[in-house]
Amino acid sequence: MMRHAQLWLSGIAIAALIAGTSAQTGLVQNGSFETPVSDNAFGRAPATWFAGSTFDGHWYVSQGSIDIKRNPLTPNAYAGEQWVDLNGSPGIGGIYQDVTIPVAGLYTLSFAMNGNYGFNPEITRTMTVSLGGLFSGTFAHNYGDPWIVYSVNITVSTPGTYRLSFVSTTRGTYQDAYGPLVDDVRLELVPEPASLTAIGAGLASLLGLRRRKR
Numbered sequence: 194m195m196r197h198a199q200l201w202l203s204g205i206a207i208a209a210l211i212a213g214t215s216a217q218t219g220l221v222q223n224g225s226f227e228t229p230v231s232d233n234a235f236g237r238a239p240a241t242w243f244a245g246s247t248f249d250g251h252w253y254v255s256q257g258s259i260d261i262k263r264n265p266l267t268p269n270a271y272a273g274e275q276w277v278d279l280n281g282s283p284g285i286g287g288i289y290q291d292v293t294i295p296v297a298g299l300y301t302l303s304f305a306m307n308g309n310y311g312f313n314p315e316i317t318r319t320m321t322v323s324l325g326g327l328f329s330g331t332f333a334h335n336y337g338d339p340w341i342v343y344s345v346n347i348t349v350s351t352p353g354t355y356r357l358s359f360v361s362t363t364r365g366t367y368q369d370a371y372g373p374l375v376d377d378v379r380l381e382l383v384p385e386p387a388s389l390t391a392i393g394a395g396l397a398s399l400l401g402l403r404r405r406k407r
């Protein structure tokens with residue numbers, strides 16, 4: 194009876210630890226761009242969104258326009274059914290989302306990048322990605338490559354709200370409507386070793402109790 198109680202409590206402790214960890218990982222809202230549902234009728238909402246508008250209350254268009262694309266198209270989504278073309282219909286676009294980071298720590302920013310090569314396949318698709326004043330980088334994708342998942346580690350010393358931004362730097366020769374594609378944007382806290390140790394100890398305790406029961 195005592196062992197059952199300990200086993201039950203260990204399970205609760207582990208579940209709480211894992212829940213506490215995962216609750217702090219998914220800081221980007223609608224990072225897979227699954228809403229609103231696009232009709233692929235570009236040039237107007239819900240497929241094309243222009244500067245100053247928000248398409249979901251989280252992501253805002255910072256310049257030009259962007260397209261929300263939905264399967265089936267070439268390429269298909271990296272995750273789910275939809276993704277964003279940062280060159281809209283038409284316009285060299287950008288998007289941003291203000292992300293609230295509740296605790297200091299090491300974070301991983303990751304996203305999948307591809308290109309719309311319906312025109313000017315010889316031009317490398319490029320975009321600038323930034324997180325407040327903490328990080329800024331330029332990322333590229335070439336014709337023929339699959340979705341590339343980029344990942345960078347960013348140290349956040351001060352909790353607060355930071356602007357996560359993706360801006361196309363791709364200029365074509367026709368309407369600027371064939372740009373860098375983005376999907377599956379994530380900003381996740383890298384678990385501290387202490388948390389992992391606690392989870393490991395909890396698991397070891399749980400396994401130990403199970404073995405002793407035999």
Ligand SMILES: [Ca+2]
Nearest residue numbers: 225272273275
């Ligand atoms: Ca998606």
